[in-house]
Amino acid sequence: MSLWKSVLAAAVLALASGSSALAARTDLVLGMVLEPPHLDPTAGAAAAIREITYANVFQGLTHIGPNGEVLPDLAESWTISDDGKVYTFKLHTGVKFHDGTDFSADDVKFSLERAMAPDSQNAQKQLFAAIDKVEVVDPATVKVTLKHPQGSFLYDMGWGDAVIVSPKTAATNKEKPIGTGPFKFENWAKGSSVTLVKSDNYWGDPVSLDKAEFRFIPDAAAAVPAMLSGDVQAFPTFPPDAVSQIESDPQLKVVVGSTEGETILAMNNKKPPFDNLKVRQAVSYALDRKAIIDGASGGFGQPIGSHMSPSNKAYVDLTGKYPYDPAKAKELLKEAGLEKGFKTTLKLPPPSYARLGGEIIASELRDIGIDAEIIPVEWAQWLDQVFTKKDYDMTIVSHVEPNDIAIYSRPDYYFNYQNPEFNKVIEELNLTSDEAKRIDLLKQAQEILADDAVVGFLFELPKIGVWDAKLTGLWENSPIPANDLTQVKWND
Amino acid sequence: MTAYLLKRLVIAAITLVLASMVVFAVLQVVPGDPARLMLGMNASAEQVEMLRSQLGLNDPLVLRYLHWAIGLLHLDFGRSYTYSVPVLDLVRERIVVSLPLALIALALSTAIAIPVGLYSASRRGRAGDVIAMGVSQVGVAVPNFWFALLLIYLFAVWLRWVPAGGFAGWKAGAWPALKSLLLPAVALALPQAAILARVTRQALLEVLSEDYIRTARAKGMPYRAVLWRHALRNALIPVLTIMGLQFAFLLAGTVIIENVFYLPGLGRLVFQAITQRDLIVVESVVMLLVAAVIAVNLLVDLSYALVDPRLRSRE
Numbered sequence: 001m002s003l004w005k006s007v008l009a010a011a012v013l014a015l016a017s018g019s020s021a022l023a024a025r026t027d028l029v030l031g032m033v034l035e036p037p038h039l040d041p042t043a044g045a046a047a048a049i050r051e052i053t054y055a056n057v058f059q060g061l062t063h064i065g066p067n068g069e070v071l072p073d074l075a076e077s078w079t080i081s082d083d084g085k086v087y088t089f090k091l092h093t094g095v096k097f098h099d100g101t102d103f104s105a106d107d108v109k110f111s112l113e114r115a116m117a118p119d120s121q122n123a124q125k126q127l128f129a130a131i132d133k134v135e136v137v138d139p140a141t142v143k144v145t146l147k148h149p150q151g152s153f154l155y156d157m158g159w160g161d162a163v164i165v166s167p168k169t170a171a172t173n174k175e176k177p178i179g180t181g182p183f184k185f186e187n188w189a190k191g192s193s194v195t196l197v198k199s200d201n202y203w204g205d206p207v208s209l210d211k212a213e214f215r216f217i218p219d220a221a222a223a224v225p226a227m228l229s230g231d232v233q234a235f236p237t238f239p240p241d242a243v244s245q246i247e248s249d250p251q252l253k254v255v256v257g258s259t260e261g262e263t264i265l266a267m268n269n270k271k272p273p274f275d276n277l278k279v280r281q282a283v284s285y286a287l288d289r290k291a292i293i294d295g296a297s298g299g300f301g302q303p304i305g306s307h308m309s310p311s312n313k314a315y316v317d318l319t320g321k322y323p324y325d326p327a328k329a330k331e332l333l334k335e336a337g338l339e340k341g342f343k344t345t346l347k348l349p350p351p352s353y354a355r356l357g358g359e360i361i362a363s364e365l366r367d368i369g370i371d372a373e374i375i376p377v378e379w380a381q382w383l384d385q386v387f388t389k390k391d392y393d394m395t396i397v398s399h400v401e402p403n404d405i406a407i408y409s410r411p412d413y414y415f416n417y418q419n420p421e422f423n424k425v426i427e428e429l430n431l432t433s434d435e436a437k438r439i440d441l442l443k444q445a446q447e448i449l450a451d452d453a454v455v456g457f458l459f460e461l462p463k464i465g466v467w468d469a470k471l472t473g474l475w476e477n478s479p480i481p482a483n484d485l486t487q488v489k490w491n492d
Numbered sequence: 493m494t495a496y497l498l499k500r501l502v503i504a505a506i507t508l509v510l511a512s513m514v515v516f517a518v519l520q521v522v523p524g525d526p527a528r529l530m531l532g533m534n535a536s537a538e539q540v541e542m543l544r545s546q547l548g549l550n551d552p553l554v555l556r557y558l559h560w561a562i563g564l565l566h567l568d569f570g571r572s573y574t575y576s577v578p579v580l581d582l583v584r585e586r587i588v589v590s591l592p593l594a595l596i597a598l599a600l601s602t603a604i605a606i607p608v609g610l611y612s613a614s615r616r617g618r619a620g621d622v623i624a625m626g627v628s629q630v631g632v633a634v635p636n637f638w639f640a641l642l643l644i645y646l647f648a649v650w651l652r653w654v655p656a657g658g659f660a661g662w663k664a665g666a667w668p669a670l671k672s673l674l675l676p677a678v679a680l681a682l683p684q685a686a687i688l689a690r691v692t693r694q695a696l697l698e699v700l701s702e703d704y705i706r707t708a709r710a711k712g713m714p715y716r717a718v719l720w721r722h723a724l725r726n727a728l729i730p731v732l733t734i735m736g737l738q739f740a741f742l743l744a745g746t747v748i749i750e751n752v753f754y755l756p757g758l759g760r761l762v763f764q765a766i767t768q769r770d771l772i773v774v775e776s777v778v779m780l781l782v783a784a785v786i787a788v789n790l791l792v793d794l795s796y797a798l799v800d801p802r803l804r805s806r807e
Contacts, residue, residue, distance in 0.1 A: 037530065037574035037768065045532020119542060123532045174576055190575070190585050191756025191764075192659055215658060218760075219751040221637075222657055225644045226754075229656040380524025380769045387533060388525070401534065412537075 024490035026210040028471070030483060031223055031235040035191065035216040038174035041160035042115060045123035047400065047481035050160035051236075052194050052214050054482035057098075058163035058179035061089055061108065062154050068260075068311065068402065068479030070154050074103070074164055074180065084149030084433045091140045095203040097166045098184040104139040111164045112144070124161040124401075151433040152403060159480065182207040182486055192216065196485075208473075208489035227252060227466055234467035236474060236483050240298040241352055246466050253469045256300050257477035258311045260402035261461030263301070263353055265361060266386075266395050269454060270416035274393065278336040280453040283394075284322035285329035286368045287361065293459050296357030300462035306446035307405045309460055311477065314442035318450040318457075329368040341369025344393040348374060349382040353461065354396040361396070361456075387414045398461045402480055405445050406430075408454060415454060422448045500793060504786045511782045512564070516557050519771050525549075526573045526769040547573055560775065569776035574768050579776045582761060589659055590757040593673050593680070594742035600681035601688055602735065606724075608685075609692025609731075614719055616697060625693070631686025640679035640752045647675060657753040676753045680746060684738050691734050695727035702726075728799045736792035740785040 036048035041058060055063060063073035072078075075089035095103035112134045115122040122128070130150040135143045146153065156162065169178040177185045182204065183196035193215040198207060215232055217223050220239035226232040227246060238246070238254075247254055267274040267283065274280055289303040302310045305318030333339065348358040355376065362372045372394060377385065386392040392414075399407065407413055409426040422445060429441045450457070463478040473487035527543040528535070544550050551559075563570055569579035608624050615621040648656035654675055660668035699705065700723055708718045747759030758777065765773035797803045 035764070038576060044530055045535070046530075119546075120539075121531070121543060123530075124534050125536065125539060126534060189659075189661055189756065190582060191589075191760055192661070192754070215754070217657065217754045219754070221641060222644075222752050222754055225641070225649050225656040226658075229649045229652060231648075231656045231658065378524065378767060380522075380526075380529055380767065383528045383533070384524045388528060388537075399533075 024208075024470075024492050026208060026490070027213075028209055028211070028234060028485070028488065028490075029213045029215055029232045031217045031226060031232040031238075032214050033216075033218055033220075033223075033237065033239065035218075036194075039177040039185065039188070039194070040165075040173040041163055042111070042165060042170075043121040043123075043174065050481040051483050052196070053177055053179070053181075054160045054163070054480070055181060055484040055486060056183040056196055056212070057177050057181045057185055058160070058165070059181050060158055060160075060163045062158040064155070064158040064402075064480045064482070066475045066479070066484070067477060070158055073158070074108075078154070080433070084151075084431075085146045087144045087146070087153060088137070089142050089144070091142065092203060093140050095180050096201045097169070097180055098178045098199055098201070099166070099169060100201070101166055101168060103164070103166070103180050105136040105142040106139070107164050107166055108142045109134045109136050110167045110170075112162075114165075114170060115162065122161055124159060127156040127159060127162060149431050149433055151430060151438055153433075155403070160482070183209075183212060186211075205486075207486050209485055212485055214483075230468075234465070234471060234474060236463075236465045236467070237478070238464045238466040239352070240300055240462065240464050241356075243298060243300075243464055243466070251469055252466055253471075255465040255467070255474075255476050257463045257465065257475070258302065258309060259400060259461045259463045259478040260309050260404075260480070261398040261400040262304060262307050262309065262404075263296075263357070263396070263398040263458045263461050264307070265456030265458060266392075266397060266415055267455055268390065268393055268414075268416055269418075270390075271393060273336065273338060273342055276336050277453065278332045279338065280456075281322065282329040282332035282336070282368065283365065283370070284453045284456050285325045285332065286364050286370070287322075287456050287458065288324040288364055289319065289459060290324075291364070292357050292360050295360045296353045297459070297462060298464075300464055301459040302462075303459050304457045306450045306457055307399070307408065307455075308442070308446050309402075311460075311479075312403070312442075314439040314446075316443050316446050318446060321450045322453065326364075326367050333368060333370075338369075341371060343371045343373070346372040346374050347382065347386055347392050347395045348376050349379055349395070349397060350376075351398070353398060357396055357458065390414050390416060396458075400461070400481070405442065405449070408445075408449060417452070417454045419448065419452060422452075496797075497794075500790055504790060507786055508779075508783060512561055512779055513557075515775055515778050515782070516560065519775055520553065522769070522771075524769045526771060529769050530574060560772070564776070564779060569780075570772040572765075572770055572773045574765075574770045574773075579773050582773065583758070583777060583780060586756055586758045586761050588662060589673075589755055590743055590746075590759070592670075593677055593746070593755070593757065594739060596670075596673060596677040597680040597684065597742050598735065598739055600677055601685040601738065604681070604685040605688035605692055606731075608689040609696060610719065610724065612689070612693040613696035613700065613723075614715070621693075625690065628686040628689050631683055632690070634683065636679050636683050637748045637752050639682065640676070640749055643675045643679055644752070657755070659755050672753075672755075676746075676749050676755060679752075680742060680749055684742070688731065688734055688738070692727065692731050695730045696723050699723045699726045725799060729796055732792055732795055732799070736788050739788055740781075743784060744781045 034048045036046050039049060039053055041049045041053055059073045061075040063071045065071045074092055076092050078087055078089045080087055097103060116128045116131060130146045130148060132145045132147045137143050165173055182199055182202045184199040186195045186197045188194045193213050195213045198210045217226055220242040224242050224245045227235055243254055246252055267280055293301050303319045305321050308315045346358055346362055348354045358374055362374055365372050386395050406426050408417055409423045425441055425445045432438050467474055470491050472491055473489055475484060527540045531540055571578055612621040612624045644656050647653050654671055660672045662669045708722055744758050747763045750757040750760045762774060762777050
């Protein structure tokens with residue numbers, strides 16, 4: 001574009017915005033509890049990275065929508081070979097990165113190969129494990145060949161970890177992320193906020209917001225006045241224990257949605273007495289899920305009976321398998337030869353669902369004779385002791401990755417659970433791309449986990465969003481960690 | 493005086509070296525692996541191992557200590573594991589918040605405490621003294637974060653005079669930046685002022701019972717002049733000591749206030765680095781703070797010599 005043309009365009013834009021002086025505002029300040037360590041979703045596990053960059057700065061071949069559906073993104077369409085192994089993606093043309101470089105099939109090849117590489121820092125490397133080769137057919141077509149069919153491949157390519165980056169900027173995305181999305185990175189005041197502004201060379205539908213600032217507010221006590229004073233206009237994941245102080249304000253809206261976070265009471269399946277099915281069943285019968293939800297997350301969140309989100313199409317309600325029944329629990333302990341109960345430990349990571357829920361669960365277990373000593377741990381300690389070294393009896397944690405039931409089939413996972421029958425179902429699931437068949441297999445998998453009482457299934461972590469009543473377009477649910485701002489606007 | 497200064501400097505240097513060893517050693521025994529923390533629960537053990545060696549976490553302990561300590565001598569504080577930027581850059585961003593905040597809070601606290609202490613001491617046992625000391629007792633007892641929340645609800649939510657928190661940044665201009673430091677400074681200063689006022693009063697009362705004060709009064713010097721010229725000057729040493737300690741606290745010990753006002757200060761940097769096991773940041777920032785505390789103590793020691801001529805001539 002020539003200089004004159006851009007000046008003209010700017011003038012027209014200025015006129016357009018000037019003529020509607022009473023138009024809705026176009027800036028937004030969002031609150032977040034945690035600050036991301038950096039801003040590259042392809043090189044780190046922190047959810048906060050995706051909560052800023054996903055769909056706003058970076059885009060993938062596909063895109064996960066507000067209700068967990070797979071939508072086209074940089075790939076406008078695709079075809080899958082009959083054997084389910086070859087995916088041919090047709091890419092959008094005229095797409096530019098924020099630094100002005102053109103996007104093409106080469107960038108897709110680069111991004112996927114970078115994620116698969118031996119020295120890759122990608123936190124979800126397993127998503128790319130099935131890829132055999134990536135070929136550039138022409139600048140707008142890319143062909144991905146898999147070693148074996150992977151039923152969830154299109155969904156997997158919608159994760160924040162699978163976004164497309166430019167080879168020119170891949171190494172510096174941590175500090176200055178450059179993507180193809182509708183917003184470009186402007187500034188990161190460490191410890192304070194990250195600011196994004198509308199990208200002027202965006203290829204897709206224009207967005208309403210001109211500027212979005214993500215402000216980091218670690219303390220729930222500070223989040224309340226920040227919302228009440230109007231300094232912050234949206235807090236997409238609000239601390240549950242502080243919601244009651246917000247609800248009475250008519251200018252604010254409290255929206256309770258679901259996440260993909262299965263909150264569980266994990267038990268070390270190899271460590272006595274939890275190696276005994278009867279003991280694990282006894283623990284499951286001892287859990288009063290309603291009381292736990294009331295105490296641990298302010299009454300928000302749906303009870304679960306297996307490892308699946310109630311909003312998932314494949315969900316089966318198995319909460320009736322082990323209803324709250326302390327008498328039955330005691331009976332099972334007796335059958336296991338532990339009539340007098342036993343002493344054990346319960347390690348609790350920092351989130352309030354774990355710390356608060358742990359107190360309630362310990363008291364419920366005491367009712368059936370299990371004396372669980374509470375040990376609070378930091379995240380770093382939890383990852384080290386519980387997750388890596390498997391040095392624990394029981395722990396409470398929320399598994400927030402979407403569709404992650406397959407973790408129970410991993411050979412060395414921290415549950416220490418092994419069931420060949422379950423593994424067979426998961427293997428078959430991986431090779432199946434037929435939707436109905438997949439749902440059927442997922443149902444079987446849920447049943448097996450519930451039968452084995454692998455862990456105590458508690459509740460689905462709620463997503464409690466608070467925002468100005470005049471705002472629309474923010475996600476109610478959280479199928480993946482993201483604050484997609486593309487549809488967000490102010491209404492007067 | 494030179495010998496006094498030299499001795500102080502040597503002690504300071506030895507303290508720094510010892511502190512660096514303790515800081516390094518303590519962080520080695522803290523459980524938790526920064527690489528696993530960065531990669532999360534889905535990463536494989538091999539991938540974590542790869543990142544560990546990239547970060548240099550697999551090198552022998554002594555080598556890592558020497559590498560770090562020698563770097564410090566060159567003012568090279570290393571690179572943050574999580575942010576992957578030089579630690580010095582992180583510190584620079586934070587110090588422009590923490591230092592002004594500490595200075596404003598200290599100035600406020602001194603401006604309140606010294607007059608109150610003087611007033612109380614001169615009215616010892618009378619109604620004014622009892623009320624002032626009663627209020628200061630409350631000031632000492634009230635937790636500063638609770639007081640901070642009261643201030644936020646009053647001035648930010650109800651009156652909307654100042655933002656509820658956050659830091660506007662100096663680029664936004666001096667006034668917006670100062671405005672965002674105002675409430676935190678008050679919240680920090682008042683409890684400190686309460687302590688300082690009590691110390692000032694106590695020190696003054698001790699001096700006021702000295703013989704030379706009686707002599708000064710006996711020769712007809714007005715009470716007010718005695719208080720200002722003789723008593724306050726002699727009571728300053730304990731007051732300066734407390735102020736030195738308070739400054740060190742205000743510089744880095746304010747993580748709770750920084751959290752309540754979500755300010756990007758040094759305290760929060762260290763706190764975040766600890767939870768993320770960003771060991772190099774913790775080590776380096778703690779060392780900087782140790783150096784700052786030592787420097788402040790040195791200054792306080794030197795200021796003794798300024799207020800007390802006897803200390804100047806002794807050595």
